[in-house]
Amino acid sequence: MNVCFAPCPVVFDLDGTLIDSAPDIHACVNTVLRLQGVRPLTLDQVRGFVGGGVDLLWRRVIGATDLPIEAHRDLVASFMTRYHDATALTRLYPNVTEALGVLADRGHPLGICTNKPLGPTRAVLDHFGIAQLFGTVIGGDSLPQKKPDPAPLRAAFAALGSAPDAPQGIFVGDSEFDAETARNAGVPMLLFLRGYRKTAVEDLPHRAAFDDFAQLPALVEGVAALD
Ligand SMILES: O=C(O)COP(=O)(O)O
Numbered sequence: 523m524n525v526c527f528a529p530c531p532v533v534f535d536l537d538g539t540l541i542d543s544a545p546d547i548h549a550c551v552n553t554v555l556r557l558q559g560v561r562p563l564t565l566d567q568v569r570g571f572v573g574g575g576v577d578l579l580w581r582r583v584i585g586a587t588d589l590p591i592e593a594h595r596d597l598v599a600s601f602m603t604r605y606h607d608a609t610a611l612t613r614l615y616p617n618v619t620e621a622l623g624v625l626a627d628r629g630h631p632l633g634i635c636t637n638k639p640l641g642p643t644r645a646v647l648d649h650f651g652i653a654q655l656f657g658t659v660i661g662g663d664s665l666p667q668k669k670p671d672p673a674p675l676r677a678a679f680a681a682l683g684s685a686p687d688a689p690q691g692i693f694v695g696d697s698e699f700d701a702e703t704a705r706n707a708g709v710p711m712l713l714f715l716r717g718y719r720k721t722a723v724e725d726l727p728h729r730a731a732f733d734d735f736a737q738l739p740a741l742v743e744g745v746a747a748l749d
């Protein structure tokens with residue numbers, strides 16, 4: 523069991539955890555599809571494709587359309603020209619800013635570990651005025667590996683001062699990718715229930731689940747005290 527000396531580092535997933543970004547991702551996907559003369563996908567379809575980063579998103583979009591897999595690279599490039607600063611339809615989940623502020627005030631080092639590429643990640647953190655709260659931001663293209671490989675999460679904890687081979691801290695995420703990443707990295711996970719998860723809660727490894735960020739500071743203190 524990892525010992526987490528308070529104040530314990532807390533690393534967050536982004537899409538479906540701090541922000542509801544699926545509407546912007548959906549809009550950017552459909553713009554690219556329209557330019558290809560392909561019928562739009564629904565918000566539910568696209569939301570279900572989010573979690574593994576942009577390359578996987580487009581493999582799934584191609585799988586749901588008649589587009590050829592050979593077009594993948596060009597479709598991703600076209601998507602990125604729209605996605606890199608897409609924030610108009612994205613919202614912070616309720617009480618996120620307040621919870622991050624409480625944790626920061628209590629001295630918890632905070633970080634981001636997302637499969638979203640770094641460019642749009644920084645754009646959205648700046649847009650909501652929360653970038654300065656995070657001591658490290660690891661994006662889907664920061665390292666050769668993506669979640670569920672534990673390397674990006676370990677890099678985030680290391681940047682926040684924890685030992686790279688035995689990370690100490692808590693990971694907060696919404697998806698199958700996050701639960702597997704936390705297990706692979708050997709850190710406890712707090713599961714946010716209003717994100718893009720497709721698996722039943724009881725089938726995902728996690729320490730505790732929550733559906734309102736107002737609950738998060740107490741959960742973090744509870745996990746930090748237990749470990
Ligand atoms: O962009 C994605 O596919 C997933 O991003 P996330 O890791 O922040 O959930």
Ligand SMILES: [Mg+2]
Pocket residue numbers: 535536537538539573695696697717718
């Ligand atoms: Mg997510």
